[in-house]
Amino acid sequence: MTVAEKTRRVRSTQRNPPLPRATAVRWVILAGLIIALELTTRTGLINPTLVVPPSEILARLVSIIPTEQFGLDAARTLTTIVIAFGIGLVLGVPLGVFLWRIPAAGRILEPFIVTGYAMPTLLFYPVLLAAMGLNAGPIILIAASMSLIPIALTTMVALNAIKPILHKLANSVSASPAQYYLKVLFPAATPLIFPGVKLGFIYAVIGTVAMEFILAAQGIGFRAGLYYRELNTSDMWAYIAVVIILSVLVNSGLTWLEKRIRRDML
């Protein structure tokens, strides 16, 4: 199979809407899991002090969501995630470009960055708390550094993977640096950069919620942790459900955006 044929196959699967049957099966699986959870918790097969029935989580959500406290927690968590991800993106992409432009720098710095990737950064949280105080600052710092790394690494890899002929083309039509980056490099690299950006967002979410869970004054993760420590299982699960729903929404939003971007850039 030639490359062209392969691309065509990939494209045609991308273009076709997902099979309605597959979507239906997916919903059936989801409904089945929820029903199973409901039954096992209701009959006591799963200890209800550990997991509460989904119907109860739903009932708790309905009463929690309209409260002012929930609004404040959600706002804090969302702004923290957005700021952390924003920093990750604004610093990560240029860092990736730098590592690509200056290969020597890339070679020297790559081990640090990869180590940073592998390291549980959250261990620095207490130190940062001591230094900066109990506010969103330390969380933003850690979540941003977690988010930045996959973005920078994939940007570098994506730019390295661009076919040399595209550089030659841009050069031959005397493209300005801005045209070179915006009309050739980034559109060409986007399909490879995007998974890193997605990962960066997911890391920002994980970092934020995990730090809030450990120690914070506000936020969804903080509230889930608080209820955990108070043994208020049903409210804890309600907040966990909020995080799950948020992740699903964000992820499908990003997947939608990814498909659009892959299809059209300019």
Added chain:
Amino acid sequence: MSQSPTVQSIAHDSEVVFDNIGMTFDTGAGVTRAVANVSGTIPEGKFVSVIGPSGCGKSTLLDMVGGLLKPTQGTVRINGETVTGPRRDTAMVFQEDSTLHWRTVLDNVAFGLEVKGVSKAERYEKARRMTELVGLTGFEDHRPGQLSGGMKQRVAIARALAMEPRVLLMDEPFGALDQQTRQFIGRELLRIWEKTRNRVLFITHDIQEAVYLSDEVWVMSARPSVVKEVVTIDLPRPRPEGTHALSRFRELEDHLWALVKVEAAKTLGPGAQRA
């Protein structure tokens, strides 16, 4: 016409002139002299092909006209001006697929004009005309992923032509295509060129292709390469399908083949000449 003094004296301002150019690469492992003392002109409205053994610096020569490489000796002049970098009156077509896969055919064809800052209406008007000229009408909204290799090269040709270059530089544009597509698109190129009559510098290693398309074929020697001979292709134009069968065609082809064989043998080492 292979020596520089005479070339200079006959060169008009509007012409593309190679004035004793040379190119030396420092590869770290040693200095390689790729091109040595190449002189010549591409006359107005002429199709010039360059053939020669592989690695003889044909592409280097083209890149120097395109301003992608700076000769280490001599100058390339277009319209009386020394080429110092990529110019807006040259356009290149490469051997590899250089289409931008995220753009439609029309947007690919318009790319060069877009970079030049041509207004949207004007560049789409030109892009549409060029898309039609290369026979891709009906594919304007397709993306390169949906096209065959030959069609992608047509897109690249249309993109170059849309820029209305003074010189069209083609670096083995059909080298990656299969034989059938290659012959077909070669005829197409000639049909298009009869209409535009740009100056063309065409790099190829296919002697038949060079004879069929060109007004002049420059035969390059092995490294360090010089233009060994300029062969004028005196076949009448337009050149219909039977042109390959003309006895004059065969003569020219044989003559070129003999010239190239000697040079190729030098590149490949002793023993190759027998083949």
